[in-house]
Amino acid sequence: MILNRLIITTLLLLIAFNGQSTIVRFETNIGNIDIELYDEQVPITVQNFLNYVNNGDYDGTVIHRSVPGFIIQGGGYRYSGSSVFQTVATDPAIINEAEISNTMGTIAMARTNAPNSATNQWFINLTDNSGVLDPSNSSAGYAVFGKVTRGFEVVKLIESFLRVNFSSSNLGQITNEFPIYGFFSGSAVTLDNTVEINRAYVLSDKFQINAGLSGAWFNPETNGQGIYLEVLPSVNMLISAWFSYDLLPPETRHKNGIGASEHRWFTMEGQYNEDTVESILILTEGGLFDSGEPVNYSLYGSVSIKFSSCNRAVMSYEIIEPAISGSIPLQRQSDANLALCQQLAAQANQGVTP
Structure with a gap:
């Protein structure tokens, strides 16, 4: 019995190791961030994320929240200037697949206090947040669905940016930890001040001649x-x-x-x-x-x-x-x-x- 279990476990590990994971790139105005998705472990969450990616829903969105030493968050809004954000349309909420730990560099679904409320917003863990964001007796946890494999220095650069309380925007308190890119006059947040995802797309698994x-x-x-x-x-x-x-x-x-x-x-x-x-x-x-x-x-x-x-x-x-x-x-x-x-x-x- 023990031998059979060992063989099965080994086969599963080999399958997981040899599987080709999907990689998504966030092409931002300050550099690229590549994210390897956990297709097999959390399929519902990954498919939900890919639906938004493939529909172009993340194109033009901004990082609207930055908490140094904790997370950066995005996926939900586009900025049109003059303190006005447009909300990205959402698909139905998904179940909370909180199976993987919120370690540094992982990406997880943002949600409300209701466990099964995640739609399009996500956050990247700037440090090991497993102690506060993983499932516990008092929390259902947050669903990790991938990990930054290239461009984490871009993530850390965003973390270092000046933050302003931009609650004067039409989103109110949602933007009270807003990261500022480039020169800031101290008053109006311009389009040039945003960290924008110009394009989000699935990378080809083929090698690229160069x-x-x-x-x-x-x-x-x-x-x-x-x-x-x-x-x-x-x-x-x-x-x-x-x-x-x-x-x-x-x-x-x-x-x-x-x-x-x-x-x-x-x-x-x-x-x-x-x-x-x-x-x-x-x-x-x-x-x-x-x-x-x-x-x-x-x-x-x-x-x-x-x-x-x-x-x-x-x-x-x-x-x-x-x-x-x-x-x-x-x-x-x-x-x-x-x-x-x-x-x-x-x-x-x-x-x-x-």
């Missing part, structure tokens, strides 16, 4: 095959050269055949989309140093490179004549700028269409 991939890549299954590539984001293009070589030079005047294990050189260029580039394959012949012979270029097939991360990819190819096709794994030659690539990949993710 300039940080540029450089040398090799096939780890051989000792002399690889590509050198350059990503050109301004024209959404990737250009590359595919090469292989011998440890010893070929005999003089020896001409290598297509598909032979000796030296060959192809150039490739194509447009990329998210994690994949589709390229034409061009064979280059001639071009010897100090030779007057012209360089010949001919179309020889097609290539597709799919990147799974900043240092892993698979290249699939089809050569026209002779008919040769296959795929090879690719690995980055150096991880010196891996952090840059990961940062650019995150920035390039423009989300999925709802």
